[in-house]
Amino acid sequence: MAAWSERLAGVRGVLLDISGVLHDSGEGGGGRVPIPGSVEALARLKRSQLKVRFCTNESQKSRGDLVGLLRHMGFDISEGEVTAPAPATCLILKERGLRPHLLIHDGIRSEFAQIDTSNPNCVVIADAGESFSYQNMNKAFQVLMELDNPVLISLGKGRYYKETSGLMLDVGAYTKALEYACGIKAEVVGKPAPGYFQSALQEMGVESHEAIMIGDDIVGDVGGAQRCGMRALQVRTGKFRPSDEHHPEVKADGYVDNLAEAVDLLLQYAHQ
Structure with a gap:
């Protein structure tokens, strides 16, 4: 070197x-x-x-x-x-007229306060932590499957990160699950x-x-x-x-x- x-x-x-x-x-x-x-x-x-x-x-x-x-x-x-990634994602949503179903952590929900989430035509996924339940993942899956042209936006693509208690699964693992189930490719912001x-x-x-x-x-x-x-x-x-x-x-x-x-x-x- x-x-x-x-x-x-x-x-x-x-x-x-x-x-x-x-x-x-x-x-x-x-x-x-x-x-x-x-x-x-x-x-x-x-x-x-x-x-x-x-x-x-x-x-x-x-x-x-x-x-x-x-x-x-x-x-x-x-x-x-x-x-x-959250502010950058909001700009994309506004520019493209996208109304997201949000699978995100409550800590960043305020970033999306000015975004229309009625009648979703895309899914935004972030590091949702404890909110990554089967019920919430399945709801995101259902929203995507009901769309003619499903759009999945992922805030980052990390596999894992470190907390003081050990390594933790990151958003990328859950994004991959939705990609596989829906047969689509996520757009990564981050x-x-x-x-x-x-x-x-x-x-x-x-x-x-x-x-x-x-x-x-x-x-x-x-x-x-x-x-x-x-x-x-x-x-x-x-x-x-x-x-x-x-x-x-x-x-x-x-x-x-x-x-x-x-x-x-x-x-x-x-x-x-």
Whole structure:
């Protein structure tokens, strides 16, 4: 692997995942705790000349609630710096005249308050947590099967994520079940969808070759970013597993122990 000076040269913008990079989640998304060194690392990064934006698939809390929690933990972050799937999905629904049946967590229901949900002509699925019951999954299935041209929109495509109590199934597993049962392909709003990364880059104001993604998901964060022409680092925190470094299809541009190490390297080499 090339030296860090070569791998990080010319970076002008940094996209940061949140869960597993800044903090670990407690059970049910509560009791979130900062990963050691991450608060200080973010502060150092934001004092530098590098542009910073947060790119998350968080779909259990509204963007405002998420930012409030992060600020309470000590992170320097504002709502306008966060690219999140729920607001992006609302824009799509309005643009296309879609009326969703919502299979989502109550924590983000407020994001859809201005969306017409009468007589649904699509299904929106997110990380619904305990709401992923047989009854709720079957209702989403029934709505899709009654449509001539079923539309399924998934907020992210993650397989699992990490809470302090262990690994938890993510929305991607449930999306796949509906895809299989209905014989359709979901539209993904969130990582690793290329359009989601491109939106974050546009909001940050940098080209893909000038940006680097830092995340804990080898497929969603690293692979998704690299397919958009970005560089990507994987942190050995969050849901990282040692086998990720030997993934058969995705190879990160570098592996770091945590965000603090990534920031050390970026501040040393990015401007070369």
